[in-house]
Amino acid sequence: xxxxxxxxxxxxxxxxxxxxxxxxxxxxxxxxxxxxxxxxxxxxxxxxxxxxxxxxxxxxxxxxxxxxxxxxxxxxxxxxxxxxxxxxxxxxxxxxxxxxxxxxxxxxxxxxxxxxxxxxxxxxxxxxxxxxxxxxxxxxxxxxxxxxxxxxxxxxxxxxxxxxxxxxxxxx
Numbered sequence: 001x002x003x004x005x006x007x008x009x010x011x012x013x014x015x016x017x018x019x020x021x022x023x024x025x026x027x028x029x030x031x032x033x034x035x036x037x038x039x040x041x042x043x044x045x046x047x048x049x050x051x052x053x054x055x056x057x058x059x060x061x062x063x064x065x066x067x068x069x070x071x072x073x074x075x076x077x078x079x080x081x082x083x084x085x086x087x088x089x090x091x092x093x094x095x096x097x098x099x100x101x102x103x104x105x106x107x108x109x110x111x112x113x114x115x116x117x118x119x120x121x122x123x124x125x126x127x128x129x130x131x132x133x134x135x136x137x138x139x140x141x142x143x144x145x146x147x148x149x150x151x152x153x154x155x156x157x158x159x160x161x162x163x164x165x166x167x168x169x170x171x172x
Contacts (some may be wrong), residue, residue: 006052006091031116033100034151035091035126035159042133049108050129052093059093063107066131089159097123104129106136115140124151 033052040046045068067086103114115134117125122144130138145151148163 027067028099029120030097031100031117031120031122032095032097032124032129032148033102033117033152034095034124034145035089035094036102036124037126037128038066038088038090038131039063039128040068040131042131043068044133046105046131046133048088048131048137049105049112050090051091051103051112052100052104054093054098056101057098059088061091064088080093081090091155091159102127102129104131104137104140104142106131109136111136113137113139113141117142120144122146124148125153126151 002165033054036050036052037134038050039046040048046066048064048066049063051058069086099116099118101114101116103112105112113129115127120142120148124145124147126145127141128143130135130141132138144153
């Protein structure tokens, strides 16, 4: 094979391979986003704005006051600083496969932190937003479920029974 033939073949392969890469946009990967957990891993209360987008449309948006961690002594025990993370669980949107984005920020800040899940291969996921004191929102992590049944079971297990998540009030 001469040099020109080799380079022509290489260029054609690169063009076809590149076209395939462009057509498969990892940010357009669809998931079932079952819930989002807002974790305040600091001592002071944090007011956090959270937004969930499904295919670019806002399906959940609200502000939440999340208590800080409790460092008070528990009887004869030492204070537990990092054991219980105070959190709020958000859920209730259409979980059919779509392109989801989670956006969050400390309410006293202007900058939103956005997370797409194009890098996640699992179909069924939930997300955790970590909030660190005065630093604000540190980022969002995706957690993968092994199956649809596992995802549904998890949400049923961790969501508060008869609780209105937007107001925090117990419903009857």
